[in-house]
Amino acid sequence: METLLSILVGLFFMIGTYLILSRNLLRIILGSSIISHGINLLILTMGGLKTGGLPLIGEKNVTYTDALPQALILTAIVINFAVTALFLVLSYRANKVLGTVDIDQIRGNEHE
Structure with missing residues (x-):
């Protein structure tokens, strides 16, 4: 899945560079x-697509899911929306x- x-x-x-x-x-x-959407997917892919339990104290899970990539992506989506609105x-x-x-x-x- 990470390869895809x-x-x-x-x-x-590639598409973004062509359009720019x-x-x-x-x-x-x-x-x-x-x-920016490509960067969000890159952060998600680098964080790994692992399944695990919630990172809560008191739970008896062996593996935990890292919430940092999702938090970074959520912040990046909000910033991307604001910058795109400003550019528009x-x-x-x-x-x-x-x-x-x-x-x-x-x-x-204008010579062209």
């Missing part, structure tokens, strides 16, 4: 969000003011 998730992480990184290298501002925002608002404002979402036209390189 590792391949999926690589696929997310495009000229459209919305594709760049979507690419950064997809890379900035791109909307850039579209209203400049009339385009093309990166070359925003920079002022």
